[in-house]
Amino acid sequence: MHDLISPPSGGIALADRLAAIRASHPTPDPSAVEDVVRAVLLTMTGDLTAQESSLLAEVEELGKTIASAKAEIAALRVDDITISHIPFATDELDAIVAHTASATHAILESCEVLDDAASATTGEVSARLQDATTKIYEACSFQDITGQRITKVVTTLKAIEAKVAQIVSTFGVGGGSIDDVVAVSMGEDELLNGPQLPALAMDQSDIDKLMASFD
Amino acid sequence: MPIDKAMNILIVDDYKTMLRIIRNLLKQIEFNNVEEATDGSEALLKLRSGSYGLVISDWNMAPMTGLQLLQEVRADDRLKATPFIMITAESKTENVVAAKQAGVSNYIVKPFNAETLRDKIEKVLGHA
Numbered sequence A: 001m002h003d004l005i006s007p008p009s010g011g012i013a014l015a016d017r018l019a020a021i022r023a024s025h026p027t028p029d030p031s032a033v034e035d036v037v038r039a040v041l042l043t044m045t046g047d048l049t050a051q052e053s054s055l056l057a058e059v060e061e062l063g064k065t066i067a068s069a070k071a072e073i074a075a076l077r078v079d080d081i082t083i084s085h086i087p088f089a090t091d092e093l094d095a096i097v098a099h100t101a102s103a104t105h106a107i108l109e110s111c112e113v114l115d116d117a118a119s120a121t122t123g124e125v126s127a128r129l130q131d132a133t134t135k136i137y138e139a140c141s142f143q144d145i146t147g148q149r150i151t152k153v154v155t156t157l158k159a160i161e162a163k164v165a166q167i168v169s170t171f172g173v174g175g176g177s178i179d180d181v182v183a184v185s186m187g188e189d190e191l192l193n194g195p196q197l198p199a200l201a202m203d204q205s206d207i208d209k210l211m212a213s214f215d
Numbered sequence B: 001m002p003i004d005k006a007m008n009i010l011i012v013d014d015y016k017t018m019l020r021i022i023r024n025l026l027k028q029i030e031f032n033n034v035e036e037a038t039d040g041s042e043a044l045l046k047l048r049s050g051s052y053g054l055v056i057s058d059w060n061m062a063p064m065t066g067l068q069l070l071q072e073v074r075a076d077d078r079l080k081a082t083p084f085i086m087i088t089a090e091s092k093t094e095n096v097v098a099a100k101q102a103g104v105s106n107y108i109v110k111p112f113n114a115e116t117l118r119d120k121i122e123k124v125l126g127h128a
Helices: A014-024 A030-043 A050-076 A079-120 A123-140 A142-171 A204-213 B016-028 B040-049 B066-075 B093-102 B114-124
Strands: B009-012 B034-037 B054-057 B084-088 B106-109
Touching (some): A050 A142, A079 A123, A079 B016, A123 A142, A123 B114, A142 B016, B009 B016, B009 B040, B016 B034, B016 B114, B040 B054, B040 B066, B054 B066, B066 B093, B106 B114
Parallel strands (some): B009 B034
């Protein structure tokens, strides 16, 4: 059998050439694989051994799988996700933030008027008014918390958008390109995670116990 | 000795609504000399050019976070004794530990209520 690994006299070994090709094309391109499979099939002639037939069947199956995946991805119109669905969702979330900010501003304006009125009176009425305005101020902090939660959702949506664009680009369907997608930085400082879900979060008494443990 | 209600307090948060809420809650407990900053860098400039008896800061801000502000304050000879309360939605154990290691005076998790704010202020000012 002809030795494909050893170099012909004065030539470069196949292993070295393959290594050089791998270095220049670190990410396999499904279209290129498909082309190679087709080229191999077209050049095979003569009788095949059982092992070669088995290998041929596997290579053929690989080619079919790639073609099928491309067709399925194209049918899903995944580029709609990056072109319309995710931008629509993030715009809606931005609108929620803007509306709640506006509403919170209006609530605080009115609350400050009530607070001033409370200061102008004395006794039980003043105390009740101030108690009510305190509760309104406390409740208005929801806008900060929901804003942070929405920011986390938008970051997640943008990460999904980038992944979808990468799939579309890799399989060459839908016309999208990873370069068209805004780069998403997930490298946020590990300590900055925003609000935790209530079931997972420590409450103020947990924080107090932890703080006290340092004393 | 009673708490000096005339002291200057610096509140730091990148959310203007939160600044407004904290300012109003402080006003209700008779702290009227309150100044605001919207990130750590602005806060540090104000601290270095003024005199404050207490800093109340959010954590998650850019470009300088509340933790970085705290570290800068503790590294500054003139500012290092200033009481510093962190108010944040970051409520993981590692956050509290990191803040404590950096020298935080107390830690309040959002959402918080007026009673918690009053209680922590009294504690850090040594009157609890």
